[in-house]
Amino acid sequence: MVPADLITQSRVLSGCEVTSKKRLLETLAALLADGDGLLSSTHVFDRLLERERLGSTGLGQGIALPHARMHGIHAPVGAFVQLRDAVAFDAIDDRPVDLAFGLLVPDATDEQHLQLLATLASAFDDAAVREALRAATDDADVLAVFRERVLTA
Structure with a gap:
């Protein structure tokens, strides 16, 4: 189950x-740290x-x-970036990435972390979810897709 928040x-x-995988990770890091005084x-x-050095987190598609x-x-914290133009990411299918979900979980989390990753990966494996995320025209639309199609997974 994906936490609503x-x-x-x-x-x-x-x-x-x-323009690069590094810049994408920096962008996700800034979003993930936003509003939390404990995180830089x-x-x-x-x-x-x-x-990422352990192996690419590019899922494909x-x-x-x-x-x-x-x-x-x-508690787990997520952030999402929809790119205007895809960037190389060393994904398992060698395709560039244009949708990225960053996830932080508490240090002590084990099974919850794995279940959350599996749930998110499964949601992103759905072509309709990917299409809806790519078609979203602004941040509110993207969030609506998450609430309707991912957070209810």
Whole structure:
């Protein structure tokens, strides 16, 4: 089950222009750290990059799911970026990424983390969900897609 407050409109960015995987991770890190006085975007970026070095979080079909465990948070936190132009991401299908969901989970989380990742990956595997996310024209539309099609998964 995906927590209803996993993602908020302040952690959604549609029509984003970045030119590289690194810039995409930096953008996600800034969104994930936004509004939380305990998190710095630099520290979040470092954690996402550290996880990425273990293997690409590019799921295929233009989707990436960068994620990391984070000390100091008590509940999962998500952020989403819809890119104007896809960027190379070393995804399993070698396709560039234009949709990315960043996820932070508490350091001590185990099974919950894995279940949440599996639920999100399953939702993103649905072509209708990907199409709706790509068709969204602004942050509010993106969030509505999440509420209707992903958070209810």
